[in-house]
Amino acid sequence: MSTALNALPLPQAHPGAARVGIGGPVGSGKTRLLEQLIPRFIARGIELAIITNDLATREDAERVQRSGLIDPQRVIPVETGACPHTAIREDPTLNLQMADALEARFKNLDLILIESGGDNLASTFSLDLVDYWIFVIDVAGGDDIPRKRGPGVLSCDLLVVNKYDLAPYVGVDLPRMRRESAQARDGRPVLFTNCATGDGVDAVVDAISRAVLFDQP
Amino acid sequence: MLILDRILGQASDPALADRLHDLSHAGQVEILSLSGSDIQRHRLRLASDRGTDCAIRLERHQQLRNGSVLMLDAQRAIVVQMQDQQFLSLQPRDTAAALELGYFAGNMHWTVRFAGDTLQIPLNGPETDYLERLAPMLADGRVQRA
Numbered sequence: 001m002s003t004a005l006n007a008l009p010l011p012q013a014h015p016g017a018a019r020v021g022i023g024g025p026v027g028s029g030k031t032r033l034l035e036q037l038i039p040r041f042i043a044r045g046i047e048l049a050i051i052t053n054d055l056a057t058r059e060d061a062e063r064v065q066r067s068g069l070i071d072p073q074r075v076i077p078v079e080t081g082a083c084p085h086t087a088i089r090e091d092p093t094l095n096l097q098m099a100d101a102l103e104a105r106f107k108n109l110d111l112i113l114i115e116s117g118g119d120n121l122a123s124t125f126s127l128d129l130v131d132y133w134i135f136v137i138d139v140a141g142g143d144d145i146p147r148k149r150g151p152g153v154l155s156c157d158l159l160v161v162n163k164y165d166l167a168p169y170v171g172v173d174l175p176r177m178r179r180e181s182a183q184a185r186d187g188r189p190v191l192f193t194n195c196a197t198g199d200g201v202d203a204v205v206d207a208i209s210r211a212v213l214f215d216q217p
Numbered sequence: 218m219l220i221l222d223r224i225l226g227q228a229s230d231p232a233l234a235d236r237l238h239d240l241s242h243a244g245q246v247e248i249l250s251l252s253g254s255d256i257q258r259h260r261l262r263l264a265s266d267r268g269t270d271c272a273i274r275l276e277r278h279q280q281l282r283n284g285s286v287l288m289l290d291a292q293r294a295i296v297v298q299m300q301d302q303q304f305l306s307l308q309p310r311d312t313a314a315a316l317e318l319g320y321f322a323g324n325m326h327w328t329v330r331f332a333g334d335t336l337q338i339p340l341n342g343p344e345t346d347y348l349e350r351l352a353p354m355l356a357d358g359r360v361q362r363a
Contacts, residue, residue: 013275015276016276016277018260045342077253089326090326100277122325122326124326127254127255127257127258128257131258131260131261132260149346149349151326154342154343154346155342170272186343210262211262212260212262214218214220214260214262214272214274215218215220215272
């Protein structure tokens with residue numbers, strides 16, 4: 001690994017925080033994924049902060065703040081008050097302001113995870129807001145979700161299919177869901193997780209690290 | 218992995234153009250080919266046309282453009298090239314169809330631009346994904362491809 005020899009003399013003192021979005025339908029396990037990601041990134045020495053979007057409450061932020069996994073001051077809620085996807089796509093101003101405020105307050109942040117307020121299969125993140133984004137669906141939501149080819153499933157950087165352990169209880173053909181997820185994604189990454197136990201989450205951490213953290217641990 | 222953390226200028230800048238010209242003659246200019254979507258990113262990892270594993274990491278106020286020079290030294294340069302943006306051009310049959318098409322495109326959150334009596338959608342993914350959504354309007358002639 002080397003750093004480019006550029007014409008300007010001084011390298012950045014700190015490169016700032018990578019911003020990663022986590023979206024997906026209500027109940028798919030976005031907050032649970034957050035709770036699994038937090039200790040893993042902290043264990044790797046990553047300086048982390050969280051933004052959670054909720055429709056009309058601070059439920060998700062308070063849950064993460066109470067979790068004991070992270071300094072509660074590093075968790076900020078955004079109340080979207082309306083269509084949750086608007087705040088991560090059409091007008092991400094609120095989230096941009098919150099991310100800037102976190103970086104101003106915690107000078108050495110490496111990573112800000114931005115959880116969406118939960119939406120349908122059409123939600124996507126603005127690339128003005130995030131550098132990389134994950135879309136979380138779950139097996140219990142039905143094995144037809146990848147076949148429905150929603151914009152979230154098709155255009156995210158990483159598709160996470162959560163709760164794969166529930167497949168036998170909800171009549172889902174897991175091998176078929178794996179196959180159809182891969183087909184819908186046309187070679188782009190898909191990972192299967194069980195965020196209740198943390199199974200599969202290390203691969204999500206590795207994917208984020210490789211994509212946007214680069215030389216950070 | 219080669220970390221590229223600043224934009225040195227544009228390939229068209231006179232101060233850079235001569236050096237790039239000389240390096241290109243020596244075959245030492247590498248291209249990072251980005252889609253219209255990816256060029257909006259501030260962090261991105263991808264391989265150059267020569268296979269160099271590049272990690273772009275820009276400050277928030279910086280923005281990639283076609284021709285952004287991310288590395289330049291005596292041995293080589295790395296320059297961003299934006300892929301041609303493809304558009305799906307659609308022509309509504311009449312005013313009612315135009316209203317419906319405009320509503321539908323908005324409901325799909327598609328970016329659009331207008332060119333005379335056609336509506337043009339920049340494609341961020343396979344064209345077939347867009348045509349699938351538009352199938353009913355295309356099938357009965359309310360809308361046709363221009």
